[in-house]
Amino acid sequence: MKITVDMSLCESHGQCVFAAPEVFSFDEDDHLVHDAEPDDALRAKVVDAVAVCPVRAIGIEG
Amino acid sequence: MHGSRIVIVGASLAGLRAAEALRAAGHRGHLTLVGAENRPPYDRPPLSKEFLTGERTPESICLGPTAHLGLTERYGHPAVHLDTAGREVHLDDGSVLAYDGLVIATGAGPRPWAGPLPATGVHTMRTLEDARALKEALTGARRHLLVAGAGFIGCEVASAARGLGHDVTLVSGEPLPLSGATGDEAAGFLTRLHHDAGVEILTRSTVTAVHGRTRVTGVTVDNATDITTETALLALGARPHTDWLAGSGLRLERGLLTDEYTRALDAHGRPRPDIVAAGDITRFPHPHAPGPISLGHWSNAVEQARCAAHNLLHPRRPTPYRPVASFWSTQYGVRFRAVGLPRYADHAELRELDHEKRRLEVAYYRRGHLVGALTAGRAARVTAYRSELARSLAGIAPLPASS
Known part of the structure; x- marks a missing residue:
């Protein structure tokens, strides 16, 4: 599973961080950082993160 | 409910997310989405911010596409009456939509x-x-x-x-x-x-x-x-769109009252398993608040709609709706992020205040327990508050569903 985040859309609302904290987090400057190839066991949480992103910036491949 | 007719009133974020959740959960029957505005669902938070400043356009706030959902879409015709005994929704053009299950998501308008x-x-x-x-x-x-x-x-x-x-x-x-x-x-x-x-x-x-x-x-x-x-x-604030529910027998008190399982209550306070509700129109009980609450938040519409869809399809094993609320606001380039219910706190603790760096962190308590947090420029800190609130809610047993 590969994750893409369109940083031109991301507004750091943080809904993905709540849905899948193992994959998404904020750095000290409020920028979103993410694990681009998380374990497949986290798929359900990532799908959730995609659904709750207010600007639909997150995509899943594979 | 599988294979039957479900009508969603409100072509809103909550209405669309309910439709998506119903299909994802296996509803293969007829699904109708009714909207008062003559357009498909769109996102409202940018309207008071990026839309005014030109950073977002009508196209970019559209919530679609809806084609894959197999919906009957009825836009531009508000519902004007609900007959709960006959299970019919009446629209302003005189058409009548019969349902087996109903999702109410008509939102709120300006006071x-x-x-x-x-x-x-x-x-x-x-x-x-x-x-x-x-x-x-x-x-x-x-x-x-x-x-x-x-x-x-x-x-x-x-x-x-x-x-x-x-x-x-x-x-x-x-x-x-x-x-x-x-x-x-x-x-x-x-x-x-x-x-x-x-x-x-x-x-x-x-x-x-x-x-x-x-x-x-x-x-x-x-x-x-x-x-x-x-x-x-x-x-001047929001007024829930409940006018069309007058005479429906559903309980209206500054919104449509639901039980803890997103089910609309009748006049006697009994939940109706065939009618669920989501989004800004609802008022519902929450363990961290003294009485039923209304959350006009984006994330509430999304999460409540998903829960309502599940509970409509599975009336015998409904899931309680007790969200960790989450909302945000952007003003002068400063992003505020909040979780929980700051409004219902009896005590607020200022953890950081830095006007120079435009940073803020406030924790909110009610009777000594954390009920919310708000930050600006400190996004990383919200996650821990949210986890604590989720743990706290998980520790409170829900009311039985058969009340």
Whole structure:
């Protein structure tokens, strides 16, 4: 599973961080950082993160 | 409910997310989405912010596509009546939609102004048309905007209008803008942002009259002070869209009351398993609040709709809806992120306040327990608060579903 985040859309609302904290987090400057190839066991949480992103910036491949 | 007819009233974020969740959960039957506005569902949070400043367009706020959902879409025809005994929704063009299951997601609109208003120049902010009209009014030469009401929408529009170079007067009924929703500490921080940006703020004040016949010329504040203005925004709070439910037998008290399982209550307070509700129209019990609450938040519409869809399809094993609320606001480039229910706190603890770096962290407590948090410029810290709130909610047993 590969994750893409369109940083031109991301507004750091943080809904993905709540849905899948193992994959998404904020750095000290409020920028979103993410694990681009998380374990497949986290798929359900990532799908959730995609659904709750207010600007639909997150995509899943594979 | 599988294979039967489900009608969703409200082509809103909540309505669309309910449709998606119903299909994802295996509903193969007829699914109808009804909307009062003559357009597919779109996203409202940008309307008072990036849409006004031109960073977002009508196309970019569209929530679609809907083709893969196999919906019957009925836009431009508001529901005007609900017959719960006959299980029918009546639309304004006389058509009648029979249902086996119903999702109510008609949202809320601006609280209306009681007195007379000029024909033009006075705005509200809820729909795309509202936002378009205000954007047009704020395009071009520098002018004066009076914002009546300093809730989130009023504050966000004030910020956008200042960004566009207009003069702004913000009239707040509270001691500080947003002090009811966020407490004095956060409201003080936010008020300073507005003040530094050159917004004139009147606190503990109410607009009591709006003047002008064909076009607004000014307002009166507290029956005493006249203010000249060319444009006014009435941001006086939300009123749930429950008019069409009058006579339905459902319980309406400043919204549509539901039980802890997203089910609409009848006049006797009994839940109706065939009617669920989601989004801004609802008032529901929450373990961290003293009574039923209304959350006009984006994330509430999304999460409640998903829960409501599940509970409509699985009436014998419904899931309780007890969210960790989450909301945000952007003003003057500062992003506020909040979790939980700051409004229901009896004590707020200021953890960080730095005007220079525009950073803020406030934790909210009720009877000694954490009920919410709000930050600006400290996004990483919200996650821990959210986890703590989720743990706290998980530790409180839900009421039985068969009440």
